């Protein structure tokens with residue numbers, strides 16, 4: 001196969017050039033050529049395209065082989081350069097070879113040209129491949145340096161004797177002396193200085209162990225490290241050296257430590273929050289708390305004081321020596337310790353100082369207390385005690401410790417407060433229970449008494465009813481007889497006899513009235529709310545009642561005026577007449593001659609009830625409870641200009657048989673209405689209003705009394 005060959009001929013003689021090409025063709029080459037005769041042409045040719053070989057005449061009219069060689073070296077190209085010349089001296093040929101020519105031969109010996117070219121081509125190829133290999137090695141080295149510099153870990157490379165040969169950028173950053181301080185020194189010396197490596201570290205450094213599981217610290221480096229070593233296998237040697245990878249894990253350890261601390265704190269808070277049961281009593285609860293704290297946090301001593309009757313009393317403790325416990329048992333408010341507690345802020349110390357009571361200070365030193373921290377127990381701003389923790393170690397309680405202890409103290413204070421409240425509540429509950437039981441018993445008694453009273457009342461009413469009824473007939477006969485004897489018998493009587501007969505007559509009239517009143521009362525009390533009512537004009541009923549008095553009134557100069565709304569009101573007419581009669585009778589009785597009595601009535605809206613409620617409540621406690629619900633009411637009033645009723649008597653005059661003590665209140669009449677009444681009239685009125693589900697009350701208006709009757713009108 002023809003070998004393609006690009007030949008640059010530096011030759012002024014075209015014929016010589018052709019001879020050389022023919023020689024090459026003969027040897028199996030397929031030359032492609034360019035012939036140049038001077039430097040500029042040659043430079044252009046070299047810049048223009050790649051050449052396999054340069055065949056150069058030694059001497060040209062405007063150029064020479066040494067010039068051409070120089071030019072070629074300037075370009076930096078590696079092209080075999082063969083001097084093919086006429087006759088040149090041996091010295092010149094050697095000089096050309098020294099200057100970088102690959103070979104030289106005489107034009108007369110062209111038969112050697114092909115083998116020379118072939119050898120030069122081969123050597124050029126070898127040089128190129130060597131250069132490629134060298135470049136590849138160099139690149140690989142640079143790449144690996146870049147990789148190791150990019151790694152965040154420290155990488156140190158040593159020889160088999162563990163002498164450092166190389167280190168990445170990170171490693172140089174960690175050692176202050178830089179590369180000079182590392183290179184050529186043994187790795188153990190760099191890491192440990194004059195200190196003896198630990199056994200594990202030593203094994204690792206000697207390459208016996210590729211990894212150390214736990215983190216290491218080195219005297220010559222700050223922080224903590226995770227280490228691994230890898231042997232370098234090289235040219236059949238198993239351990240031509242080692243690569244040490246040292247990872248800085250200080251940050252991770254810091255984070256882990258931080259996590260461990262907060263886990264412990266959280267766990268403590270959790271235990272405190274959920275583990276404590278105040279039901280077992282505050283002492284047990286405090287003991288449990290201290291126990292939990294000792295378990296979770298590192299401490300040897302702890303104690304809790306609470307204020308009790310002005311003194312700070314030790315309530316619970318753990319780990320204390322008896323003399324110290326005794327000295328701290330009960331502290332007056334004036335001691336430094338109590339005063340500090342009362343300030344309501346945490347206080348800490350690094351040795352027992354004079355903040356402790358004198359005796360306690362000595363005992364604390366004896367006990368081995370070194371560092372301590374006290375946090376007050378507070379409910380809002382009130383300080384109820386103090387919790388102290390302490391240790392034999394020399395440490396200072398930092399903000400974080402104080403915060404944790406303060407939160408625990410806060411919870412403890414709440415628990416103690418809860419317990420106290422719970423205790424008080426329990427006491428109150430027990431008291432309440434006792435009262436309830438007593439009340440229950442009393443209620444039973446009242447119930448029984450009520451039943452008995454009810455029974456007695458019925459018996460009494462029955463009795464009164466029967467008795468009154470039985471009395472009515474003989475009284476009527478007596479009255480009839482006495483009246484007949486007095487008025488129509490024409491019997492001669494001495495004045496004394498007449499007086500006796502008149503008083504018998506008056507007494508019997510009074511007796512008849514009493515019997516009638518008693519009968520009315522017993523009937524009303526037996527009666528529930530009325531069911532059969534008749535829509536009546538109350539003004540009309542007032543007139544009817546008034547007419548009963550026309551005769552006796554004529555003897556007293558008292559004006560009675562009746563005027564008001566005539567709207568129908570559902571009532572029992574006979575009862576209403578009876579009520580009005582009683583009120584009218586009282587009005588006349590307690591009004592001096594020349595006075596007036598007014599009977600008025602008006603319809604009221606339900607909304608007006610509110611305005612009269614305070615007044616009526618003096619007579620009916622639950623008013624308007626008990627009053628029939630209705631849209632409208634009828635207010636009937638009997639007003640007189642009489643002597644009035646003292647305010648403090650007004651409620652009681654509705655009681656049975658009640659009469660105002662003052663004799664003036666028995667009557668103001670000189671001719672009629674003189675006698676003291678039975679004291680039942682107003683009770684009957686009240687009874688009548690009860691069966692109407694209405695109300696009666698009295699007010700004074702400065703010159704007399706106003707009796708009011710309130711009737712429900714119903715839905716209309």
Ligand code: ADP
Pocket residue numbers: 582586587590640642643644645653658659660665666676677678679680681682683705
């Ligand atoms: P009596 O039948 O004794 O009059 P009442 O129950 O009707 O009994 O009245 C009780 C007492 O109320 C009377 O004794 C009287 O002192 C007083 N009283 C009643 N109405 C009037 C009144 N309009 N003015 C002054 N006092 C009155």
